[in-house]
Amino acid sequence: MSTAVSVRRLRMAYGTAEVLRGVDLDIRRGEIFTLLGPNGAGKTTTIEILEGFRNRSAGEVSVLGADPARGGDAWRARLGIVLQSWRDHGRWGVRELLAHVGEFYDRPRDPDELLAALGLAEQAAQRVSRLSGGQRRRLDVGLGIMGRPELLFLDEPTTGFDPEARREFHLLVERLAADGMTVLLTTHDLAEAEKLAHRTAILVRGEIVACGSPAELADAVRAESQVRWLEDGRERVLTTADPSRAAWELHERFGGPVPGLQVRRPSLEENYLSLVGRAA
Numbered sequence: 001m002s003t004a005v006s007v008r009r010l011r012m013a014y015g016t017a018e019v020l021r022g023v024d025l026d027i028r029r030g031e032i033f034t035l036l037g038p039n040g041a042g043k044t045t046t047i048e049i050l051e052g053f054r055n056r057s058a059g060e061v062s063v064l065g066a067d068p069a070r071g072g073d074a075w076r077a078r079l080g081i082v083l084q085s086w087r088d089h090g091r092w093g094v095r096e097l098l099a100h101v102g103e104f105y106d107r108p109r110d111p112d113e114l115l116a117a118l119g120l121a122e123q124a125a126q127r128v129s130r131l132s133g134g135q136r137r138r139l140d141v142g143l144g145i146m147g148r149p150e151l152l153f154l155d156e157p158t159t160g161f162d163p164e165a166r167r168e169f170h171l172l173v174e175r176l177a178a179d180g181m182t183v184l185l186t187t188h189d190l191a192e193a194e195k196l197a198h199r200t201a202i203l204v205r206g207e208i209v210a211c212g213s214p215a216e217l218a219d220a221v222r223a224e225s226q227v228r229w230l231e232d233g234r235e236r237v238l239t240t241a242d243p244s245r246a247a248w249e250l251h252e253r254f255g256g257p258v259p260g261l262q263v264r265r266p267s268l269e270e271n272y273l274s275l276v277g278r279a280a
């Protein structure tokens, strides 16, 4: 499979503040890739560099075969960019706004087909300012994909969504990827990354601390369990990547059942938080 995005040793500083410290990434065509990390990790900075909106301090970046710092209009037309929110079109009608944006592209989508795919057919004539938050976000995606982009950037697309709106949004992103679009999205939400992404990179303080498929990430993140037991009247705690072996060794040492033995495997969520905490 060919590569949509390749990033090597990407560094970014705002003045003296180092925000990205040597980021490496490869995103394949047709992949849903999530950049996951806490506030201030550098997610928006990374995608702004990939979109060509921000000049990097150092490193090599290729997006759809071009360096974003030198990408021209033809290159930019192959990207779909969904900003955190378009706020300034409230007075437009929903269909009217899509049709208007379509005029900027050579091969725009049909606005009515797109409205149906977005689940917004009933809102076609409504003013943008009257949409709910979830409907608004779906329209934002519609605006981003009107020109049939090869690569879609979504910056924290589901912030503020209720579970139903989130599920519908995920289905929409999955359909787009199934049609061959590459999708790069940022999120704070581990569950979202786990559910939606083919692969996820966890960014903490400008460094990738783990990257892989949900299963690979679970292995990387679910690294440590706690083994507890009672010895000499006190509770002992051992943190280990191999709790079965630790329990077996204790069993050997005690020559039988281990008093008060407990093995606790933290949830992926707890481990993600501890990974984020450790790196910070």
Ligand SMILES: Nc1ncnc2c1ncn2[C@@H]1O[C@H](COP(=O)(O)OP(=O)(O)OP(=O)(O)O)[C@@H](O)[C@H]1O
Pocket (backbone or CB within 6 Å): 014, 017, 019, 037, 038, 039, 040, 041, 042, 043, 044, 045, 046, 188
């Ligand atoms: N234009 C700027 N000038 C100076 N510092 C900036 C600028 N933009 C972002 N930063 C700083 O860079 C760091 C990374 O910000 P960025 O917005 O990339 O993080 P993020 O992971 O997207 O965070 P969030 O999840 O809160 O959106 C933060 O410490 C932020 O304060």
